[in-house]
Every structure is written in C-alpha cells, then in structure tokens.
Amino acid sequence: MNGVLYGVGLGPGDPELMTLKAYRLISGAEVIAYPTLERGDSFARSIAEDIINEEVEEIAVEVPMSVERGPAQAAYDLGATQIAKRLREGKDVVVLCEGDPFFYGSFMYLFSRLNEEFKCEVVPGVTSVTACAALAARPLTARNEVLTIIPGPIDEAALEVRIAAAEAVAIMKVGRHLPKIRTVLDRLNLTQYAHYVERATLPNQLVLPLSAAPKTAPYFSMILVTKGNDPWL
C-alpha cells in the first residue's frame, strides 16, 4: 500500500504558530521534504528545526531562483520523483511548507505532480496575512468588507486598479517592488492607512506605519491597507 503525501503548513515563522497537527505529523515523520534555495537554505525547515527527529530521511527539493519557469519545473519534477519512490515503498512523506501550502506556496507544484497517483492531505497553516494584521494591531475585515490580497510583483497599472477598487488590502511579496507600491498608494492618498511589516513573527521582525518604513524591503514583507474609519466600533 502506498504512503500518504502530507503538505503541512508551518505558519509565518514563529515555530509556536504551527498547528498541533503539523507538530504531530512532523515530529513523527519517517520522511520529510522541503524546497531549498541553491545554497541549501530552507525557511520551512528552519521553522520546524527543533521538532525534526534525528532518524528522519530528508528530501531537499533544490529550486533554482529564475524568472524562467523551466528550471524550477525540472526541479519539481525531480523532487516529485524522489517523493513518489518513498510513497510507493509505503512510507508517508511530510512536505514542510512555510505559511499555508495552498496560499502562494510551492507545495502546489509537488501536489499537481503527485495528486493523481497518491493520497494527498493538505494541513492548512496560519498565513502571513493574518499574522501581519495581528502584529500591526489592525483588524483586516469586519462585517461585510471585501479583502483583496495582491502580490506586489504585478505591474503598476494593474496594482493601482486593484487597490483603488478594494476595501481592505494586503500586498504580499513586497521586496524590490516597494518603491512602485509606495508611488501607487501615495497617488491614491492611502499611505496614511498603510502599515508595513517585514519578517512577521520572527525575532528580527519590523512593524511600522508605511510612512516610516525603510527604503528597501526583503521578499518576506507585506503592506496592509485598512481604510476603515474604525468600522468595527
């Protein structure tokens, strides 16, 4: 009998924000897998580090950073092949995913390759969106407000249209797109409602009004725009 593929969300970074289910599956795992950058770093693995047991087999899926899709797709093909081998031996494989596996996560690339042949279970995790709202002390959405989650890399015109039409906004993956996002928010007179959070829930996190944010941002950074006139009162 084949093993089960688990895609396990680990939350935004603080290990205490993983779920009890993630804790159980990871600490008891026989085989784990995770994406790594070319130097071997894995943010997901670092979140789970303290609970990974010593006998576990680790499959590192080395994903090259590239704007072209081919090299990354080849890496997922290889990773899926390695994972499938263990699943066919009847071993469960636990894939470590930062945040939530199905929310801008790389797990879906493994899932799409393995879901037809194998039983897959996705364990949701805390996303950076609600973690950032908690840190910024800004309720995201009340009552019947619409929340729009926008990746920072989309082009300036599209970004402006999306933000202008939105009620509450979370802009993900800010990184090098910070100047563009600032320009758009300034033009829409929304900077006063914007909060900047980088490396949410990690020891070196930063939480500031956007107007006081640094000039450069890391990939793991977010801007929340909650226009509301204290709509929750």
Place this chain on the structure above:
Amino acid sequence: MNGVLYGVGLGPGDPELMTLKAYRLISGAEVIAYPTLERGDSFARSIAEDIINEEVEEIAVEVPMSVERGPAQAAYDLGATQIAKRLREGKDVVVLCEGDPFFYGSFMYLFSRLNEEFKCEVVPGVTSVTACAALAARPLTARNEVLTIIPGPIDEAALEVRIAAAEAVAIMKVGRHLPKIRTVLDRLNLTQYAHYVERATLPNQLVLPLSAAPKTAPYFSMILVTKGNDPWL
C-alpha cells in the same frame, strides 16, 4: 500591574488545527472569555473544550443576533467592562476566537474597547479560507494571482462586479445567500470552477463541486472559485 488581553485564534473547527501558542495560552489561562449566542452556545469554546482547565474563570459575552447594531454593541460594552475588571486586577484574559481574531472576527469589538488602556496581543489562527482550499484540494493562489475574499451577504450587483473582476475568489458566510451566489456564478459561467464546503474540518463537513451542493447552506459555509487552467503546472 494590569494583565494582558490575548485574542487567540482557534482555527476553523478541528481542535488539532489550533496553534501551539493557542494551546499554551488556553490551557494555562486563569480567565477566558468568548462570545455566545443567546442560548449559550459558543463555537469558539467548543473548539477549545478539551484543553480548558477546570479552575478557569469564564466570561461569556452574550451577543444577541440582530440586524441592528445597538444590541450587539451593548453586549460588547458589557463584556469589555467585565474583562477590564479582571485585567485591572492583574489577571491575563484569553479571548477564544474561531478562525483568526482579525479576520471577520468578533474579537475586534472587544479589542477596540480595550486596546487603549491595556496591553493586547493577537495570536493569529488558521482561517476557514485556507482550510476549505485544503479540503477541496484546490490551490487558492499561485505566482502573482490576486485573491478576493467576499462576504456572501453583499448585494447581488456588488457581488457580480467583485467576482467578475477577480482571479481567485473565496465567498464567505454563504448561508441563506446561496441562491443569490449560484445565480451570479451561473451568469458569469463560473459554476464549473466553483467548490462548496460547509463546516470545514468538523466531523460533519461537506465538500462538493458547487453543482452538486445542497439547496440550503449553514452560516459556516464557503464557495471557492479558482478559475485557473492549472496555472501551477
């Protein structure tokens, strides 16, 4: 010295989807608080039930179901007064919140009343949105897709505009708005991409293509629309 107010997310319903931090704070709490319906039911309390210690003091904030805001606001005023009393005695108060406290949660009504006087910490939780995506086996968003989260109660015209402009969509609080939502999705030719989930992660959950969903839906139900041509491949 005053106690600390904790707003603690419990996730979508399965107690194993609470975070390690929620577990620690709730199991060690001296005072907990939670919203209840008039009959005394509290979904949040039911999720945490097995880890609430026997000596804990419980503050039930009885929120009347009403379309008018006055009666609910009065209930939150009273709850905040009771909680403030304990905080002033130097006791921490842990507020139990289904899902995430700042994501369509009632915690923000207590937070807005207590945040200025007392230290508050919000512990994010797994939202029903990613829990439903996990159950429906539908990745929510890949790469630079925009995700729009829409409350089902908004009026039909607004709903149609929002969905038509969106890439990936999660429609929350479906309940009695199911027929209206079906009509809009049919008109936009999106029913084929829509999945229906009710009572996600609870023993009586239901996960179906929208075309096969029941005629009536409970309040805790969601429709996910992921138009994607397997964009993650």
